[in-house]
Amino acid sequence: MNDWPEGWNDDNRGGNRYGQGSASDRPESARAMPHVQRPVPPQQPAPSQRRPAPPRQRQVPQQPGGYDEGPQYDSGYNTGQVYGGGSGGRGDQGGGAGDAGYVQGRPAAAPDWRRRIKIGALVLVVVVLGVSIGTYFWADSKLKRDVDLSKVIERPKSGDGTNYLIVGSDSREGMTAEDKKKLHTGSAEGKRTDSMMILHDGGDGPTLVSLPRDSNVEIPSFVGSESGKKYEGKGRTTKLNAAYAEDGPELLVRTVEFNTGLHIDHYVEIGFGGFAQIVDAIGGVELDIPKAFKDKNSGADFKAGKQTLNGEQSLAFVRTRYAFAASDLDRTKNQQKFLAALANQTATPSTILNPFKLYPTMGAGLDTLVVDKDMSLWDLGQMFFAMKGVTGGDGKSMNMPISGSSGGNLVWDKAKVKQLVEQLNNDEKVTVSDN
Numbered sequence: 001m002n003d004w005p006e007g008w009n010d011d012n013r014g015g016n017r018y019g020q021g022s023a024s025d026r027p028e029s030a031r032a033m034p035h036v037q038r039p040v041p042p043q044q045p046a047p048s049q050r051r052p053a054p055p056r057q058r059q060v061p062q063q064p065g066g067y068d069e070g071p072q073y074d075s076g077y078n079t080g081q082v083y084g085g086g087s088g089g090r091g092d093q094g095g096g097a098g099d100a101g102y103v104q105g106r107p108a109a110a111p112d113w114r115r116r117i118k119i120g121a122l123v124l125v126v127v128v129l130g131v132s133i134g135t136y137f138w139a140d141s142k143l144k145r146d147v148d149l150s151k152v153i154e155r156p157k158s159g160d161g162t163n164y165l166i167v168g169s170d171s172r173e174g175m176t177a178e179d180k181k182k183l184h185t186g187s188a189e190g191k192r193t194d195s196m197m198i199l200h201d202g203g204d205g206p207t208l209v210s211l212p213r214d215s216n217v218e219i220p221s222f223v224g225s226e227s228g229k230k231y232e233g234k235g236r237t238t239k240l241n242a243a244y245a246e247d248g249p250e251l252l253v254r255t256v257e258f259n260t261g262l263h264i265d266h267y268v269e270i271g272f273g274g275f276a277q278i279v280d281a282i283g284g285v286e287l288d289i290p291k292a293f294k295d296k297n298s299g300a301d302f303k304a305g306k307q308t309l310n311g312e313q314s315l316a317f318v319r320t321r322y323a324f325a326a327s328d329l330d331r332t333k334n335q336q337k338f339l340a341a342l343a344n345q346t347a348t349p350s351t352i353l354n355p356f357k358l359y360p361t362m363g364a365g366l367d368t369l370v371v372d373k374d375m376s377l378w379d380l381g382q383m384f385f386a387m388k389g390v391t392g393g394d395g396k397s398m399n400m401p402i403s404g405s406s407g408g409n410l411v412w413d414k415a416k417v418k419q420l421v422e423q424l425n426n427d428e429k430v431t432v433s434d435n
Contacts, residue, residue: 402434
């Protein structure tokens with residue numbers, strides 16, 4: 001039985017007959033084997049190729065033993081099936097149908113939303129920062145730094161916290177005849193202090209202390225703000241607002257410090273016109289008036305209950321004195337109440353974050369404010385927010401304690417004033433009452 005594969009016999013399986021498949025004296029061509037073929041002898045002409053060479057042929061590394069890939073072997077690399085190739089046919093140099101399967105455009109990248117959000121946020125921050133810085137310098141340039149506290153002599157030692165002397169003057173600067181008539185300000189020349197308050201801003205809550213304009217005080221030695229000449233004190237007593245009328249803000253600060261022993265850090269003054277403009281710029285101030293009253297001198301005519309006051313009405317409200325029994329003391333309480341309401345309704349997100357309210361309000365107020373030379377816009381902001389805190393939390397408002405009167409002037413209670421000043425200087429909670 002023959003165990004050899006079909007077609008094999010004793011003649012074609014022996015040693016020296018291997019490879020002699022023909023009668024020719026030439027050796028038979030090397031058999032094609034997968035990936036390995038015998039080299040064609042140099043003298044043997046290369047057999048004709050089965051198909052044209054492709055335009056691009058991938059180089060195959062030479063196999064070990066000196067064998068390489070013959071031209072008759074179709075390895076699959078010359079079919080054109082190379083990703084990104086220009087032709088998909090088998091050796092076809094044209095753009096045949098094979099291109100459809102392999103030549104495709106690069107898909108569009110999806111939007112990088114994370115990167116876009118980061119860039120947008122950065123642009124927004126830059127814009128907000130730029131607007132904020134511009135607004136700060138614009139507002140800071142509007143402050144009238146006309147008061148030089150370095151001219152005040154023999155000043156008491158500074159305590160803890162910050163003390164502001166806030167003055168409402170009857171200045172009619174910049175007002176037309178029609179404005180004066182409308183606001184019932186009269187046409188008196190010069191300016192006088194219509195209200196005076198000390199605002200203490202400390203760690204134990206803000207305290208607002210009103211100084212009645214009729215307070216009986218001593219005018220101390222001082223240096224003239226204009227002349228630079230020193231005027232010796234002679235123990236002369238007069239109303240507090242006379243100090244301002246005599247030599248302006250510097251003498252007023254000197255007089256307040258001398259009679260209280262409290263160091264004044266900053267001075268802020270606003271006139272009639274500016275006060276009314278601020279109120280109108282924020283759209284009015286809502287107040288709850290407990291009792292109806294009228295005053296022909298100030299133009300006040302109010303009913304009891306909640307109501308929104310415009311600039312004209314607000315000025316009449318804080319200036320009214322003749323409609324009350326204790327004229328000056330009742331007026332100072334109304335002034336404290338109104339300023340607290342004004343601060344509460346102005347220092348809100350609806351005003352600060354709304355440029356259509358913020359800029360008119362700042363423009364109206366800053367144009368008429370007079371401050372000391374060392375006061376910054378930041379200091380002014382701190383004062384405003386301290387004013388807002390007077391009626392909330394640990395804040396307190398009061399009049400300077402009064403013990404009686406002399407010649408129509410109100411006399412301070414020296415013992416209570418001393419205790420009040422000690423508590424303010426030590427930044428302690430104020431326990432002194434004004435009764």
